[in-house]
Amino acid sequence: MATTEAPAEPLSIGEVAERTGLSVHALRFYEREGMLVGPVQRTAGGRRRYTTVDVEWLLICVKLRESGMPLADLKHFAELVRHGPGNEAERLQLLDAHQQRVEAQIQALEECRSIIAWKVGIYAENLARGEAGGLWDPTG
Amino acid sequence: MATTEAPAEPLSIGEVAERTGLSVHALRFYEREGMLVGPVQRTAGGRRRYTTVDVEWLLICVKLRESGMPLADLKHFAELVRHGPGNEAERLQLLDAHQQRVEAQIQALEECRSIIAWKVGIYAENLARGEAGGLWDPTG
DNA sequence: CTACGAGCTAGAGCAGGGTCTAGATCAAGT
């Protein structure tokens, strides 16, 4: 993945916020909480300079969070990566467990979807044939 | 739906907790917060007695919550149902909006899933051929 | 030089969604 990429200018926190969708607050928060793999570089004046690698990691974080990984797990994963080679099995296990949770959640959502679709169908149908139908039960 | 069902014994809060997966605390909380359509019946001694209809509504609540509907929306929906006929269009709109959020969420999860699957694949592969591979980049 | 926006830190605050506690009551078994 880190093959043919130009080193590229490091980015400010605001720029990283833009491209990750995280707020600058969240970025600082993640850093404080140890969700990053390495320390972020700073300018002479103390401003953060994010490298491409940093941003890539953050993008992964965003995906993992979006798919429901708790910050604690994310932190754990970051720790494993930070401590370098030797714990790959554990990393794999963590990701794998998460993957299974994601699968399960997709399943659950699909089930919900079909229930909702069914309800929506009933409402639409009843509305279409003039809201007179007497079968508005208290179950919604 | 409420066609050929036996009236069945009303259930205690604990029994309802069991069959909905909600805690008794959550059940009382939902009730306080107005997430139920009608008031729950009580015994002479003040204990709650849930009817089949109550439980069905709760099961719907669980599904809606599972699929990410905020309590505020659920409450709104309950209010609409409580106020009986005349607001079906609004109920439909609410459900429909939720349905779209669910669709979007499924999409997002599927994207995450494939990213994770890809990472898992890389780890598995590298582990399989002896953890010596030198390409453990800091991106995880 | 000076302004003004972006960044900095530490820490307080907030929203959502319950969970837990205390102290009392109910109900069922022995």
Add this chain to the structure above:
DNA sequence: ACTTGATCTAGACCCTGCTCTAGCTCGTAG
């Protein structure tokens, strides 16, 4: 009658995951 376990109410508390504030500094454009 007594013990035990489930419920009751009101309200305090908790956890997660940020978000916001205050007061200060950087750095770039006029």
